[in-house]
Amino acid sequence: MNKYEITVLYDPSLEVDLGKAEEQITKIFVGNKGKVLDRETWGKRKLAYPIKKQDYAIYVIYTVELPGETVGKVESTLNITNEIIRYLIVKPDYKGREYAASEVARKSKNRRDDDSEGNSQETEE
Numbered sequence: 001m002n003k004y005e006i007t008v009l010y011d012p013s014l015e016v017d018l019g020k021a022e023e024q025i026t027k028i029f030v031g032n033k034g035k036v037l038d039r040e041t042w043g044k045r046k047l048a049y050p051i052k053k054q055d056y057a058i059y060v061i062y063t064v065e066l067p068g069e070t071v072g073k074v075e076s077t078l079n080i081t082n083e084i085i086r087y088l089i090v091k092p093d094y095k096g097r098e099y100a101a102s103e104v105a106r107k108s109k110n111r112r113d114d115d116s117e118g119n120s121q122e123t124e125e
Contacts, residue, residue, distance in 0.1 A: 001065040002091065003037070008078070009057035009086040012044055018058060021083040028077050029062070032070040038063040051085050063092075 006029075014021050018041075026036055042059035051057070066074065071089060078087045 001035075002068050004064050004066055004071070005090050005092050006062045006064055006074075007088045007090075008060050008062065008084055009047075009051070010060065011083055011085055012054060012056040012058055014083055015044055015058060018060075022060065024081070024083070025062070025078070028074060028081075029064050029066065032066060032074050032077075034064050034066040034070065034074070036062055036064050054085055057085050 008025060010018060010021055022039070029036055040061045042061065044056050044058050046056055047054065075087075075089060078084055
């Protein structure tokens with residue numbers, strides 16, 4: 001089983017009844033031998049450009065475990081689902097995330113060290 005991040009852009013008219021659409025998408029994942037690990041709703045946001053004559057969409061990001069051979073079935077099912085404007089399926093790069101986080105921490109530490117050295121020089125004068 002592989003982990004995937006699936007970003008789904010729902011039709012903004014579903015804002016009132018998003019639960020049914022999310023339930024339907026979850027059934028698609030489970031029906032293809034998958035398991036939903038996490039779901040994060042970003043809410044209604046403006047699109048960079050109109051998609052299917054819509055300027056806004058409801059963003060929901062799912063973290064899903066799926067067998068590699070069923071990803072194609074999930075894609076074809078999401079493609080014909082009326083409630084969905086767009087979707088994106090990616091394999092998360094956990095090593096890249098860890099590296100980025102370690103670099104941010106390292107740069108932050110270096111910045112703090114530089115600041116403390118600068119302050120000590122000012123007080124000596």
